[in-house]
Amino acid sequence: MSEKNPLPFAKTQSKAMLLWVLAVLIGLPLILPSATLATEILIFAMAALACNLLLGYTGLLSFGQGIFFGAGAYCAALLMIHLQLGLFTALLGAAIAGGFLALLVGALAIRRTGIYFVMLTLAFSQMAYFVAYTLSDWTGGDNGLLSVPRPEIRVGDTVLLSLADARAFYGFVAVLFLLIFIGARRVIASPFGSTLMAIRENETRASAIGYDTRHFKILVFVLSGAVTGIAGALYAMLLHFVPLSNIDLAMSENILIMTIVGGTGSLFGSLLGAGSIVLLGDFLSDLWPRWLMLLGVILILVVIFMRGGLWGGLASLFEKVRGSRKTASVAKEEGL
Amino acid sequence: MSILLETKDLELAYGAFHAVNGVNLKVEAGTIHTIIGPNGAGKTSLFHCLTGERQATAGAIHFDGNNLMRKPAHGRVGLGMARSFQLTSLFQNLSVRENLRLAAQGRDGARALNFWRRVDSKREHLEMADQVLERLQLTARADTLAGELSHGQQRVLEVGMSICSKPKLLMLDEPTSGMGIDDIPIMTQLISDLGRDHTVLLIEPRPDPGGRHAGIRARR
Numbered sequence: 001m002s003e004k005n006p007l008p009f010a011k012t013q014s015k016a017m018l019l020w021v022l023a024v025l026i027g028l029p030l031i032l033p034s035a036t037l038a039t040e041i042l043i044f045a046m047a048a049l050a051c052n053l054l055l056g057y058t059g060l061l062s063f064g065q066g067i068f069f070g071a072g073a074y075c076a077a078l079l080m081i082h083l084q085l086g087l088f089t090a091l092l093g094a095a096i097a098g099g100f101l102a103l104l105v106g107a108l109a110i111r112r113t114g115i116y117f118v119m120l121t122l123a124f125s126q127m128a129y130f131v132a133y134t135l136s137d138w139t140g141g142d143n144g145l146l147s148v149p150r151p152e153i154r155v156g157d158t159v160l161l162s163l164a165d166a167r168a169f170y171g172f173v174a175v176l177f178l179l180i181f182i183g184a185r186r187v188i189a190s191p192f193g194s195t196l197m198a199i200r201e202n203e204t205r206a207s208a209i210g211y212d213t214r215h216f217k218i219l220v221f222v223l224s225g226a227v228t229g230i231a232g233a234l235y236a237m238l239l240h241f242v243p244l245s246n247i248d249l250a251m252s253e254n255i256l257i258m259t260i261v262g263g264t265g266s267l268f269g270s271l272l273g274a275g276s277i278v279l280l281g282d283f284l285s286d287l288w289p290r291w292l293m294l295l296g297v298i299l300i301l302v303v304i305f306m307r308g309g310l311w312g313g314l315a316s317l318f319e320k321v322r323g324s325r326k327t328a329s330v331a332k333e334e335g336l
Numbered sequence: 337m338s339i340l341l342e343t344k345d346l347e348l349a350y351g352a353f354h355a356v357n358g359v360n361l362k363v364e365a366g367t368i369h370t371i372i373g374p375n376g377a378g379k380t381s382l383f384h385c386l387t388g389e390r391q392a393t394a395g396a397i398h399f400d401g402n403n404l405m406r407k408p409a410h411g412r413v414g415l416g417m418a419r420s421f422q423l424t425s426l427f428q429n430l431s432v433r434e435n436l437r438l439a440a441q442g443r444d445g446a447r448a449l450n451f452w453r454r455v456d457s458k459r460e461h462l463e464m465a466d467q468v469l470e471r472l473q474l475t476a477r478a479d480t481l482a483g484e485l486s487h488g489q490q491r492v493l494e495v496g497m498s499i500c501s502k503p504k505l506l507m508l509d510e511p512t513s514g515m516g517i518d519d520i521p522i523m524t525q526l527i528s529d530l531g532r533d534h535t536v537l538l539i540e541p542r543p544d545p546g547g548r549h550a551g552i553r554a555r556r
Contacts, residue, residue, distance in 0.1 A: 186451075186452065187451045187452075189454055189455055190450060190451045190452060190453055190454065190455060191441055191444070191447075191449075191450055191451075191453065191455055191458065192448060192449050192450055193451065193455075194434070194437075194438060194441070194455050195438065195441070195448050197427070197430065198427050198430070198438045201428060201429055201430060202425055202426065202427050202428070204425060205421070205425045205426065205427065205497075206427075206438075207408075207410050208387070208389075208409055208410075208413075208419055208421070208425075209413060209418075209438065209439045209442035209497065209498075210410050210414060210442030210443055210444075210445055211442055211445075211448060212408070212410045212411075212445070212446065213410070215446060215449060216448075216449065219449055219451070223451070
């Protein structure tokens with residue numbers, strides 16, 4: 001997991017990257033046929049970004065992301081259905097549910113490293129699925145949890161904005177995504193974030209220079225779980241429905257695939273990864289019911305030929321173009 | 337002179353095998369000591385007990401008034417202990433400066449969990465990194481990835497990282513291991529330089545004319 005090079009402009013052009021994100025957020029609903037599709041992309045980009053904090057920045061391959069996604073979805077939906085809670089309290093509840101479960105899973109799983117850690121997260125993921133399946137009075141079991149509301153944004157009793165319209169909901173999700181993106185960048189640039197990268201590079205050394213690496217791993221798990229929980233809650237509001245597949249192992253895989261395809265070295269990569277997988281799924285599933293097979297092929301190609309994922313591929317392409325332009329201009333100056 | 341580090345009947349046993357058996361050491365503050373002994377004598381095992389990588393199975397370790405027996409490795413840094421590794425152990429894909437900055441930040445312990453401040457808001461760690469860069473004569477390579485340094489430079493960085501936490505005791509595990517014959521003087525010079533303001537305990541397979549020695553015999 002730790003063979004990636006920091007990309008040449010991952011750090012220096014961070015302002016520019018924020019502009020790129022803004023451009024994508026504004027451009028998505030304009031280009032895509034439906035605002036719902038655009039919203040789905042952002043929701044999964046959020047989940048992939050949270051996964052990236054673990055995988056890309058700390059070097060932890062977690063199959064537990066589906067647990068937090070599903071838990072966020074169920075928690076928010078149940079809070080809204082049974083307690084009639086509003087939008088923000090439901091989202092907060094989802095974040096807490098995701099974060100709390102991540103605390104449990106993280107604290108137990110990080111007691112082992114490498115392959116055993118991965119297997120533990122896998123086991124937790126299976127368990128969570130069957131818990132949700134068994135508690136069918138609450139989760140609806142196989143049928144899913146139906147008629148999830150999408151509350152409006154309100155302050156006290158005044159309704160500020162109804163989110164019933166797909167474009168309004170997109171706007172809300174986009175603002176949340178931007179806030180989470182900025183927050184995640186801040187986390188990465190903090191003493192905590194820099195230590196995560198040290199743990200990814202060499203955990204023994206990180207421990208030898210004074211860091212209790214367990215605390216760092218647990219905290220990044222909690223942060224990742226909370227964001228994933230929010231993504232799950234938004235997904236429930238988008239669909240008005242929580243299918244059992246939200247907490248399935250396949251959800252964890254999906255989120256991991258998006259993260260890896262997008263590129264683990266950068267947060268923007270997660271947006272790219274989620275965007276391309278959701279769009280491909282949307283496009284290919286119309287053409288061929290066995291489209292997941294093609295997705296497998298694409299994943300194989302990206303992993304083999306594009307180290308650093310789509311983002312890494314784009315970055316090196318950009319460098320090449322800039323490099324060749326530079327040599328061309330040098331050649332001109334030298335009168336060649 | 338005060339005793340900085342003392343061990344009493346220190347033991348590390350793997351089942352019936354004693355890798356470290358009854359080691360008594362006293363290290364005065366402000367000295368350079370070398371632990372010498374052939375391969376397999378248990379030098380590195382002793383080192384592991386002192387740094388916390390392994391838990392000693394019996395005996396006592398006192399360091400600067402603290403009992404270290406049950407302290408984990410990361411907890412010993414805050415008390416003023418720092419170590420380097422025999423096999424170079426750097427953050428390969430991070431810059432040389434970042435390697436040193438992280439090592440300086442390590443002394444913060446749990447305070448480094450702060451995820452809402454910016455790294456550069458802690459100037460002292462960056463300043464420490466720059467000071468050490470200068471001392472190691474690596475300033476020109478500050479922004480190079482640690483993994484791209486020459487082997488000799490990596491060894492120097494390896495040792496340099498251990499002084500970033502302003503330790504009272506510097507423990508160097510075979511600092512010259514694997515170094516070319518031309519690079520070794522640079523390292524011995526660096527160590528005697530560090531010895532002027534640190535207490536140094538190092539492991540070498542062969543005696544070095546500079547310091548005081550404590551020999552360990554290989555066991556059959």
